[in-house]
Amino acid sequence: QLQLQESGPGLVKPSETLSLTCTVSGGSINRSSYYWGWIRQPPGKGLEWIGTIYYSGITYYNPSLKSRVTMSVDTSMNQFSLKLRSMTAADTAVYYCASTLIPGSGYFYVRFYGMDVWGQGTTVTVSS
Amino acid sequence: QSVLTQPPSASGTPGQRVTISCYGSSSNIGSNTVNWYRQVPGTAPKLLIYRNDQRPSGVPDRFSGSKSGTSASLAISGLQSEDEADYYCAAWDDSLNGPVFGGGTKLTVL
Numbered sequence: 001q002l003q004l005q006e007s008g009p010g011l012v013k014p015s016e017t018l019s020l021t022c023t024v025s026g027g028s029i030n031r032s033s034y035y036w037g038w039i040r041q042p043p044g045k046g047l048e049w050i051g052t053i054y055y056s057g058i059t060y061y062n063p064s065l066k067s068r069v070t071m072s073v074d075t076s077m078n079q080f081s082l083k084l085r086s087m088t089a090a091d092t093a094v095y096y097c098a099s100t101l102i103p104g105s106g107y108f109y110v111r112f113y114g115m116d117v118w119g120q121g122t123t124v125t126v127s128s
Numbered sequence: 129q130s131v132l133t134q135p136p137s138a139s140g141t142p143g144q145r146v147t148i149s150c151y152g153s154s155s156n157i158g159s160n161t162v163n164w165y166r167q168v169p170g171t172a173p174k175l176l177i178y179r180n181d182q183r184p185s186g187v188p189d190r191f192s193g194s195k196s197g198t199s200a201s202l203a204i205s206g207l208q209s210e211d212e213a214d215y216y217c218a219a220w221d222d223s224l225n226g227p228v229f230g231g232g233t234k235l236t237v238l
Binding site: 045046047048049051052060061062063096110111112113114115116118119120121 | 130160161163165171172173174175177178179184216218220224225226227228229230231232
């Protein structure tokens, strides 16, 4: 059974870079039918898609965050990561990693399937 | 401000049927399928419905989804106290090339 676990600092200073890692267990990050994503939820608010990555390293980012986001995958560690630069108080949120399983492969088909496995989330606070 | 619009709250009594609506536009719900998530506060969201009306394994058939035009609905029949949670709709947005979410609806079982 696939499981995801986020890790990273709980506190980041303004203007610094947030680095989070999602460790995948119970399955291989190399599997061609999985897409891996990051989603965040500010306190008391709704969900926001940050981006998605494929095991090959192809990335898809939310245009509103694209200039500050870098996602990467480490297949040897079965992990994928998020870096968010120039953090401000508005980036304070619970950050989740999640996976989407599709039959076959191809980003086009991700739209038809939801994020079916989620990590427990990690709270990130931006404060000096 | 969320891209998809949901009522902030909904309520019902045990055994009742409740529906939660979700409104979007031609670039998201109007041209793509809708997913629904359930989130108990303090925990991660859980996929409840995908592709408008499909239930993942383990989701009771009390939960059903539908879509028409640029809106979608989640129906919960035989309401139970454990159904109290926040419910979020989501849909692919062609301009984003990724998913957008509603602001969430807090369901209270009276």
